[in-house]
Structures are given as C-alpha cells and as structure tokens.
Amino acid sequence: MKNNYTKMIAVNALVAALYVVLTMPFGVITTSSGFQFRPAEALTILPALMPYTVIGLTIGCAISNLVSAFGIADIILGSLTTLVAAFLTSKIKNPFVAAIPPVVLNAAFLPLIWMIAASDIAYWVNAGSLLLTQGVVIFGLGIPLYYIFKKYVLPQVNIPSIVNKGEKQKTEESSQNG
Numbered sequence: 001m002k003n004n005y006t007k008m009i010a011v012n013a014l015v016a017a018l019y020v021v022l023t024m025p026f027g028v029i030t031t032s033s034g035f036q037f038r039p040a041e042a043l044t045i046l047p048a049l050m051p052y053t054v055i056g057l058t059i060g061c062a063i064s065n066l067v068s069a070f071g072i073a074d075i076i077l078g079s080l081t082t083l084v085a086a087f088l089t090s091k092i093k094n095p096f097v098a099a100i101p102p103v104v105l106n107a108a109f110l111p112l113i114w115m116i117a118a119s120d121i122a123y124w125v126n127a128g129s130l131l132l133t134q135g136v137v138i139f140g141l142g143i144p145l146y147y148i149f150k151k152y153v154l155p156q157v158n159i160p161s162i163v164n165k166g167e168k169q170k171t172e173e174s175s176q177n178g
Helices: 001-019 024-030 039-048 051-067 069-088 098-117 123-157 162-177
Strands: none
Touching: 001 024, 001 039, 001 051, 039 051, 039 069, 039 098, 051 069, 069 123, 098 123, 123 162
8 A cells, every 4th residue: 555655656746747848848838828838738637547646737737837927826826726627637537528627727717817917808818718728738638648548557557546446346346247
C-alpha cells in the first residue's frame, strides 16, 4: 500500500511537470485573454482514469500561471478552477463526458478572473474563445491521450484506478458466475 502512495506522488510530480512543459514553450498564447491555447489542458482528462492526478494538475497549473499577465488572481483562482474541474472529472468514468468540466469551467470562470485582475471587459468574447480552444484541446488531444494512458501507461504504473476497478469487478463477477 505504501508503494502505491509513492507511485501516486511520482505520477503527480510527472503530471505537474508535463503541464508546465506543455505550457511554457507556447508563451503568451497560454496565459492571455482573447485567444488562449494551452496544450497542457489535454492532461485535464487524466483524473477520469487516474483520480489521484487532480493534485498534479493543480500544481502544474499554478506553476504555469506564475508567468500569467493576470498575476496572483490567475495563480490562485485559475488554479482553483483547475482543481474543481479536475475533481469533477475524477468522478466521471466516460472520457467524453469527463472532458466537459474543464471545458465549461474554464470558459465560464477564467474570463471572470481576467475581469477582476485586469479590468478585461470582453467576457463573452473570452468565454466563447475559451470554449472553442479548450474544446479543441481537450476533445482533440485529451480524449486520445486518455486511451493512450489507459492502454500503455496505466498498466506500467500499476496503481488501481476507477477504470481498472470496474473492469476487475466485471471479471470477478463473470468468473464467479461461470
């Protein structure tokens, strides 16, 4: 059991590092209003498969937001938005449905944070833009990432997940009935 905690910490550190690495090279387009494109958001689907990655995503987002033009408001409130979205995602088993919380919450709340931090008044433009870019990243990159992690990464990490528990229960039930 202790080994699982160590693995979970390592996976969270890796997820946080990946989030930062997939954000920083893209510079201003990952931390600005109007048009924000953040490839690291594809990772926000991972809690549907590995619920323990909620913390790694939140930490990665907070570190990435350190360079945001919206300062402390984006660091705290933007990361809090990621935390809530990741938590909700962790409660949903279907990856297509699990992709919805990060898309919707970021589109709804980030423009509000930008209004607080920088008097950015283009709420609906920013919300629409985020809905589009988040949707493209999470559904276009995140869903394939989910299936790649499910097939190749999760068996290597060997930490119980919601998906594995469900499949294990089905296997046990069929072996008991057969």
